[in-house]
Amino acid sequence: MTKTELEDIYHDYIACLNKQDWPRLARFVDSDVRYNGNQIGLEGYRSMLEANFAEIPDLHFNIELLVGELPYIASRLHFNCTPQGKFLNLNINGANVSFAENVFYKFHDKKIVQVWSVIDKTAIEAQLMAYSDRGDA
Amino acid sequence: MTKTELEDIYHDYIACLNKQDWPRLARFVDSDVRYNGNQIGLEGYRSMLEANFAEIPDLHFNIELLVGELPYIASRLHFNCTPQGKFLNLNINGANVSFAENVFYKFHDKKIVQVWSVIDKTAIEAQLMAYSDRGDA
Numbered sequence: 001m002t003k004t005e006l007e008d009i010y011h012d013y014i015a016c017l018n019k020q021d022w023p024r025l026a027r028f029v030d031s032d033v034r035y036n037g038n039q040i041g042l043e044g045y046r047s048m049l050e051a052n053f054a055e056i057p058d059l060h061f062n063i064e065l066l067v068g069e070l071p072y073i074a075s076r077l078h079f080n081c082t083p084q085g086k087f088l089n090l091n092i093n094g095a096n097v098s099f100a101e102n103v104f105y106k107f108h109d110k111k112i113v114q115v116w117s118v119i120d121k122t123a124i125e126a127q128l129m130a131y132s133d134r135g136d137a
Numbered sequence: 138m139t140k141t142e143l144e145d146i147y148h149d150y151i152a153c154l155n156k157q158d159w160p161r162l163a164r165f166v167d168s169d170v171r172y173n174g175n176q177i178g179l180e181g182y183r184s185m186l187e188a189n190f191a192e193i194p195d196l197h198f199n200i201e202l203l204v205g206e207l208p209y210i211a212s213r214l215h216f217n218c219t220p221q222g223k224f225l226n227l228n229i230n231g232a233n234v235s236f237a238e239n240v241f242y243k244f245h246d247k248k249i250v251q252v253w254s255v256i257d258k259t260a261i262e263a264q265l266m267a268y269s270d271r272g273d274a
Binding site for chain 2: 003065067068069072073074076088089100101102103104116117118119120121122125
Protein backbone atom coordinates (compact mmCIF):
# COMPACT_ATOMS: atom_id res chain seq x y z
CA MET A 1 0.00 0.00 0.00
CA THR A 2 1.34 3.44 -0.90
CA LYS A 3 0.84 6.60 1.13
CA THR A 4 -1.51 7.96 -1.55
CA GLU A 5 -3.63 4.79 -1.36
CA LEU A 6 -3.73 5.13 2.43
CA GLU A 7 -4.88 8.74 2.16
CA ASP A 8 -7.52 7.77 -0.42
CA ILE A 9 -8.83 5.09 1.95
CA TYR A 10 -8.93 7.67 4.75
CA HIS A 11 -10.96 10.11 2.62
CA ASP A 12 -13.39 7.28 1.79
CA TYR A 13 -13.64 6.45 5.51
CA ILE A 14 -14.55 10.05 6.36
CA ALA A 15 -17.13 10.08 3.54
CA CYS A 16 -18.59 6.86 5.02
CA LEU A 17 -18.95 8.56 8.42
CA ASN A 18 -20.58 11.65 6.93
CA LYS A 19 -23.11 9.44 5.06
CA GLN A 20 -23.65 7.41 8.27
CA ASP A 21 -23.23 4.38 6.02
CA TRP A 22 -22.71 1.98 8.93
CA PRO A 23 -22.85 -1.31 6.98
CA ARG A 24 -19.83 0.02 5.00
CA LEU A 25 -17.83 0.79 8.16
CA ALA A 26 -16.36 -2.73 8.22
CA ARG A 27 -14.42 -1.91 5.03
CA PHE A 28 -12.40 0.66 6.95
CA VAL A 29 -12.36 -0.45 10.59
CA ASP A 30 -10.82 -3.69 11.90
CA SER A 31 -13.03 -6.00 13.94
CA ASP A 32 -10.60 -5.70 16.90
CA VAL A 33 -10.03 -1.94 16.67
CA ARG A 34 -8.59 -0.16 19.73
CA TYR A 35 -9.75 3.38 20.56
CA ASN A 36 -7.73 5.47 23.04
CA GLY A 37 -6.26 2.32 24.55
CA ASN A 38 -9.50 0.33 24.81
CA GLN A 39 -10.29 -2.59 22.52
CA ILE A 40 -13.84 -1.58 21.63
CA GLY A 41 -14.02 -3.59 18.37
CA LEU A 42 -16.01 -2.73 15.26
CA GLU A 43 -19.38 -2.95 17.03
CA GLY A 44 -18.22 -0.66 19.83
CA TYR A 45 -16.81 1.75 17.25
CA ARG A 46 -20.09 1.81 15.32
CA SER A 47 -22.08 2.31 18.55
CA MET A 48 -19.82 5.24 19.51
CA LEU A 49 -20.36 6.91 16.12
CA GLU A 50 -24.12 6.29 16.17
CA ALA A 51 -24.28 7.86 19.64
CA ASN A 52 -22.28 10.86 18.36
CA PHE A 53 -24.77 11.44 15.52
CA ALA A 54 -27.74 10.95 17.90
CA GLU A 55 -26.33 13.63 20.23
CA ILE A 56 -25.20 15.90 17.38
CA PRO A 57 -27.68 15.57 14.47
CA ASP A 58 -25.72 18.03 12.26
CA LEU A 59 -22.35 16.35 12.91
CA HIS A 60 -20.04 16.56 9.90
CA PHE A 61 -16.37 15.53 9.72
CA ASN A 62 -14.15 18.01 7.83
CA ILE A 63 -10.49 17.19 7.21
CA GLU A 64 -8.44 20.32 7.90
CA LEU A 65 -4.96 18.80 7.77
CA LEU A 66 -3.71 15.34 6.84
CA VAL A 67 -0.23 13.95 7.54
CA GLY A 68 0.51 10.44 6.35
CA GLU A 69 3.43 8.13 6.99
CA LEU A 70 2.79 4.41 6.54
CA PRO A 71 1.15 2.78 8.43
CA TYR A 72 -0.11 5.94 10.15
CA ILE A 73 -2.42 8.83 9.33
CA ALA A 74 -2.57 11.91 11.52
CA SER A 75 -5.58 14.11 10.87
CA ARG A 76 -6.84 17.41 12.21
CA LEU A 77 -10.60 17.37 11.90
CA HIS A 78 -12.76 20.47 12.13
CA PHE A 79 -16.34 20.48 13.41
CA ASN A 80 -18.99 23.20 13.40
CA CYS A 81 -22.17 21.78 14.91
CA THR A 82 -24.91 22.03 17.52
CA PRO A 83 -24.88 19.24 20.14
CA GLN A 84 -28.44 18.98 21.47
CA GLY A 85 -27.73 18.18 25.12
CA LYS A 86 -24.45 17.31 26.82
CA PHE A 87 -21.22 16.75 24.93
CA LEU A 88 -17.94 15.85 26.69
CA ASN A 89 -19.94 16.40 29.89
CA LEU A 90 -20.58 20.05 28.96
CA ASN A 91 -24.11 21.45 28.76
CA ILE A 92 -24.28 22.56 25.13
CA ASN A 93 -28.09 22.43 24.69
CA GLY A 94 -28.18 23.34 21.02
CA ALA A 95 -25.50 26.05 21.06
CA ASN A 96 -23.37 26.25 17.92
CA VAL A 97 -19.77 25.27 18.64
CA SER A 98 -16.63 24.97 16.51
CA PHE A 99 -13.79 22.74 17.58
CA ALA A 100 -10.96 20.53 16.40
CA GLU A 101 -10.03 16.90 16.92
CA ASN A 102 -6.38 15.88 16.49
CA VAL A 103 -6.38 12.16 15.82
CA PHE A 104 -3.88 9.44 14.87
CA TYR A 105 -4.83 6.18 13.14
CA LYS A 106 -2.75 3.06 12.64
CA PHE A 107 -3.69 0.96 9.61
CA HIS A 108 -3.15 -2.74 8.93
CA ASP A 109 -4.38 -4.49 5.77
CA LYS A 110 -6.07 -1.21 4.69
CA LYS A 111 -8.13 -1.06 7.90
CA ILE A 112 -7.92 1.10 11.02
CA VAL A 113 -6.61 -1.02 13.90
CA GLN A 114 -5.85 1.72 16.42
CA VAL A 115 -7.04 5.28 17.09
CA TRP A 116 -5.63 7.94 19.44
CA SER A 117 -8.03 10.88 19.52
CA VAL A 118 -8.04 14.16 21.44
CA ILE A 119 -10.91 16.65 21.12
CA ASP A 120 -10.34 20.32 21.94
CA LYS A 121 -12.66 20.59 24.95
CA THR A 122 -10.93 23.79 26.12
CA ALA A 123 -12.02 25.55 22.89
CA ILE A 124 -15.65 24.47 23.42
CA GLU A 125 -15.59 25.69 27.03
CA ALA A 126 -14.27 29.08 25.88
CA GLN A 127 -17.17 29.42 23.41
CA LEU A 128 -19.77 28.45 26.03
CA MET A 129 -18.23 31.00 28.39
CA ALA A 130 -18.41 33.71 25.70
CA TYR A 131 -22.10 32.84 25.02
CA SER A 132 -22.79 32.93 28.75
CA ASP A 133 -21.05 36.33 29.10
CA ARG A 134 -23.18 37.69 26.24
CA GLY A 135 -26.28 36.26 27.91
CA ASP A 136 -27.45 34.40 24.79
CA ALA A 137 -27.04 30.81 25.98
CA MET B 138 15.26 18.91 3.79
CA THR B 139 14.41 15.21 4.02
CA LYS B 140 11.81 13.70 6.31
CA THR B 141 14.58 12.13 8.42
CA GLU B 142 16.25 15.53 8.84
CA LEU B 143 12.89 17.00 9.83
CA GLU B 144 12.37 14.29 12.44
CA ASP B 145 15.93 14.79 13.77
CA ILE B 146 15.24 18.50 14.15
CA TYR B 147 12.02 17.69 15.99
CA HIS B 148 13.81 15.37 18.43
CA ASP B 149 16.39 18.13 19.05
CA TYR B 150 13.54 20.60 19.64
CA ILE B 151 11.95 18.32 22.26
CA ALA B 152 15.37 17.86 23.95
CA CYS B 153 15.70 21.67 24.03
CA LEU B 154 12.34 21.95 25.80
CA ASN B 155 13.22 19.27 28.33
CA LYS B 156 16.52 21.07 29.12
CA GLN B 157 14.62 24.39 29.31
CA ASP B 158 17.41 25.71 27.10
CA TRP B 159 15.48 28.86 26.13
CA PRO B 160 18.32 30.72 24.36
CA ARG B 161 18.45 27.74 21.93
CA LEU B 162 14.70 27.86 21.21
CA ALA B 163 15.26 30.34 18.34
CA ARG B 164 17.01 27.55 16.39
CA PHE B 165 13.73 25.64 16.23
CA VAL B 166 10.93 28.20 16.42
CA ASP B 167 10.30 30.96 13.86
CA SER B 168 10.12 34.55 15.13
CA ASP B 169 6.55 34.85 13.76
CA VAL B 170 5.29 31.44 14.94
CA ARG B 171 1.51 30.91 15.13
CA TYR B 172 0.07 28.74 17.93
CA ASN B 173 -3.54 27.50 17.64
CA GLY B 174 -4.35 30.31 15.24
CA ASN B 175 -2.70 33.13 17.19
CA GLN B 176 0.54 34.76 16.06
CA ILE B 177 2.33 34.69 19.41
CA GLY B 178 5.87 34.91 18.00
CA LEU B 179 9.03 33.43 19.45
CA GLU B 180 8.85 35.54 22.63
CA GLY B 181 5.23 34.55 23.27
CA TYR B 182 6.13 30.91 22.62
CA ARG B 183 9.01 31.04 25.08
CA SER B 184 6.81 32.78 27.70
CA MET B 185 4.17 30.06 27.30
CA LEU B 186 6.75 27.30 27.84
CA GLU B 187 8.33 29.09 30.81
CA ALA B 188 4.87 29.42 32.37
CA ASN B 189 4.23 25.70 31.76
CA PHE B 190 7.44 24.76 33.60
CA ALA B 191 6.66 27.23 36.43
CA GLU B 192 3.23 25.62 36.91
CA ILE B 193 4.53 22.06 36.41
CA PRO B 194 8.09 21.81 37.80
CA ASP B 195 8.43 18.12 36.78
CA LEU B 196 7.16 18.70 33.23
CA HIS B 197 8.83 16.38 30.71
CA PHE B 198 7.96 15.94 27.03
CA ASN B 199 7.91 12.29 25.86
CA ILE B 200 7.34 11.47 22.21
CA GLU B 201 4.94 8.53 22.01
CA LEU B 202 4.22 8.57 18.28
CA LEU B 203 5.70 10.61 15.42
CA VAL B 204 4.24 10.91 11.91
CA GLY B 205 6.15 13.02 9.42
CA GLU B 206 5.25 14.26 5.96
CA LEU B 207 7.11 17.33 4.73
CA PRO B 208 6.64 20.10 5.77
CA TYR B 209 4.58 18.68 8.66
CA ILE B 210 5.21 16.69 11.82
CA ALA B 211 2.35 15.19 13.82
CA SER B 212 3.32 14.07 17.29
CA ARG B 213 1.55 12.38 20.17
CA LEU B 214 3.25 13.51 23.35
CA HIS B 215 2.85 11.77 26.67
CA PHE B 216 3.09 13.54 30.03
CA ASN B 217 3.20 12.17 33.56
CA CYS B 218 3.57 15.09 35.97
CA THR B 219 2.26 16.98 38.99
CA PRO B 220 0.92 20.47 38.22
CA GLN B 221 1.17 22.47 41.43
CA GLY B 222 -1.98 24.55 41.21
CA LYS B 223 -4.39 24.98 38.31
CA PHE B 224 -3.80 23.51 34.87
CA LEU B 225 -6.26 23.99 32.00
CA ASN B 226 -8.46 25.65 34.61
CA LEU B 227 -8.61 22.42 36.66
CA ASN B 228 -7.58 22.35 40.31
CA ILE B 229 -4.73 19.83 40.23
CA ASN B 230 -2.89 20.99 43.37
CA GLY B 231 0.02 18.57 43.12
CA ALA B 232 -1.92 15.47 42.07
CA ASN B 233 -0.06 13.16 39.68
CA VAL B 234 -1.72 13.13 36.26
CA SER B 235 -0.96 11.35 32.98
CA PHE B 236 -2.23 12.73 29.71
CA ALA B 237 -1.53 13.09 26.02
CA GLU B 238 -1.15 16.01 23.64
CA ASN B 239 -1.82 15.45 19.94
CA VAL B 240 -0.01 18.22 18.09
CA PHE B 241 0.76 19.20 14.50
CA TYR B 242 3.69 21.41 13.47
CA LYS B 243 4.36 23.08 10.13
CA PHE B 244 8.04 23.73 9.36
CA HIS B 245 9.64 26.29 7.05
CA ASP B 246 13.41 26.69 6.67
CA LYS B 247 13.92 24.07 9.42
CA LYS B 248 11.86 26.07 11.92
CA ILE B 249 8.37 25.66 13.37
CA VAL B 250 6.09 28.30 11.85
CA GLN B 251 2.72 26.95 12.95
CA VAL B 252 1.41 24.71 15.76
CA TRP B 253 -2.02 23.12 16.24
CA SER B 254 -2.16 21.52 19.69
CA VAL B 255 -4.90 19.70 21.59
CA ILE B 256 -4.36 18.45 25.16
CA ASP B 257 -6.50 15.60 26.50
CA LYS B 258 -8.33 17.54 29.23
CA THR B 259 -11.04 14.86 29.45
CA ALA B 260 -8.42 12.29 30.55
CA ILE B 261 -7.15 14.60 33.30
CA GLU B 262 -10.70 15.24 34.53
CA ALA B 263 -11.32 11.49 34.72
CA GLN B 264 -8.19 11.02 36.88
CA LEU B 265 -9.16 13.88 39.21
CA MET B 266 -12.64 12.36 39.52
CA ALA B 267 -11.13 8.95 40.40
CA TYR B 268 -8.86 10.57 43.04
CA SER B 269 -11.86 12.43 44.45
CA ASP B 270 -13.95 9.22 44.57
CA ARG B 271 -11.14 7.50 46.45
CA GLY B 272 -10.94 10.48 48.80
CA ASP B 273 -7.19 10.95 48.32
CA ALA B 274 -7.18 14.31 46.54
